[in-house]
Amino acid sequence: MKGSSHFIRDSIRIVAQGSPAYFGWLALLAICVVQGLLAYQDQVETGLILTSMRDSVSWGFYIGNFTFLVGVAAAAVLLVIPAYVYHWKPIREVALFGELLAVVSIIMCLLFIAVDMGHPERFWHMIPMLGTINFPSSIMAWDALVLNFYLILNLSVASYIIYCANQGRHYNPRVVVPLVILSVPAAVSIHTVTAFLYNGMAARPYWNSAILTPRFLASAFCSGPAILLILFQILRKATQFEIRDDAIHKIAELMAYAMAFNLFLFGAEVFKEFYSDTHHLIHYKYLFGLLHGTASPLAPFAWMSLLFAIVAFLLFLVPATRKNVVTMNIGCLLIYVSVYIEKGVALIIPGYTPDVLGQIYHYVPSLTELRVAVGVFGIGFLLFTLMVKVSIRVLFTQPVTTPA
């Protein structure tokens, strides 16, 4: 207990120190959070009518962001696999930062679900033994269980590693390694279950395609590493964090394969829909703005996402551009934007457009939705900044002894 209070005191001391740029960044995030809270307060007082969601399109921007972040959370941890396979030197750091990113993403996921709910204060109705969770029928029930399990798992491992480092001793690999390995199937499970949430809805033919879940995983394998690649480069410049160039290039290469697979699955879906030309094609037509007489607000984004995915794939495929710092980072950015649109916009909304009775309701998020989302991302970035700051200080300033 003495150790943990010491650790908390140390952490507070670490986050309270920093450069003006650091405090400026924190202030910016604080502004995001505060304006988000104010927007959420309006939503709580007036109701979800302040969003653009209606019965026709009953999930929108919040659930889109949730879906994207589940992918980030899953893929961040999956990077542990190549780290082990290729024996990257800073395996502890790669695993740790992956887990921190996963923790923050899951927290944002849960916040996005909370702001989307009509009665978030009734959350206890879903707690096993306390409420009446509809398990195993409801996929949302599964999702709540796996997401919370994943959060606890990653939070425990990450805080244990940092806690040990703060005490100047090495973590016990017999505790950490099995848990890190367990987090890999857990990462796959959160993503699979989230995909099943949409996939299992027979009422929505746009989602009711078996390829949806593999596509989910493939695109997450692109976006999660994209964030970590940029983070690793920043850490390498700013701290003693060492990661070899070939590890960075290997991640980029793996992303090229993931993107190739993602594009292939997308092509398979597009072929099936357009060639068979059934009534279900209407959702794809809406997404890409091909519906006669109906302009789609999604179309520019859908085409942008596709274009960015292809360009990024080519950048990561060609060794010269993959190994060039500038083109690689452009590729990361393009992938990030592409997958964000794919999961956040192009996955959810066309499933509802047209709706089950054929009505087309053009959903565009309201200002309240955008503000609340900025607030949630503000909370996430704030937590991530503080957690990374503590980790860096603890990992790179304390001497670490090898385990006996």
Next chain:
Amino acid sequence: MKSQDQTIQPAAKVSRRDAIKGLFALVALATTSGCKSDSDALDAYVQQNFREMTAEQLEEALSRWERRYAETFKKEVEVSATPAQEGVLFGYALDISRCIGCRRCVYACVDENNQSRAPQVHWIKVLEMEKDKGVNLHHADQYYDREVVPHPGKFYFPVACQQCENPPCVKACPVSATWKEPDGIVTIDYDWCIGCRCCVTACPYGARSFNWAEPHLEPDELNTKTEYLGNRPRTRGVVEKCTFCLQRARKGLYPACVEVCPVGARKFGNLNDPDGELRYIIENKRCFILKEELNTQPKFLYYYGV
């Protein structure tokens, strides 16, 4: 209550549950400053799922709501929990060749079931379709505005909850707040619904409405004879749907939409009754169900009477 398959928890379990719920409730009260912290609000927050309530808990919940409605509407409101009748399986048949698209059913339903008037919530949606395209949802307009109906070249196709035997909404609900009653009616416990809208997404018939804003209902518009699982006034942030007017059907009355239909296009009855109207229609008319391929097994069927 005998109709609900209730699970009565062992005493020890109940007390632990209650202890934890009490804690939650205290936290909830502490954080909702400005709300009236009377014991009713606290009891409402820790209230159990309808199907898990004991007879006493249900009694308390019913009277709690009666008090709350009396306060809101300055009127005496009756809230009951009439169980399903034994041996009854409700079914519905709609004659597409008779329906003229007058939407009297839509508004009779609103009046009977205490739907919000602002914003308007409709459990029945009447779709206008083109005769030369047949029943095709991709050519349906639910916002048609005609001086006179039926409009030449058009026919009308009302849709409401199809009361599926295999309801996808029930499967999707993460908290078991919606279920199929023994008489086949799919109901919602509005006090248990968390407002996640999985059921809205799962329903292939657009039959579920979410209360995006605070439902608004004038006291003189209120139907004071209400059912807990049926037409009692709803609150913001929960889902609602057609219940075949269970407050009427379980007392042997027709649903409001059946009673109001000026052309007799709507038929309602007990599917288990071999001499009933529903069985006659099934055996003698050309019937179909909507989106048959989804295996939802609706107890709502469409037919061509003439």
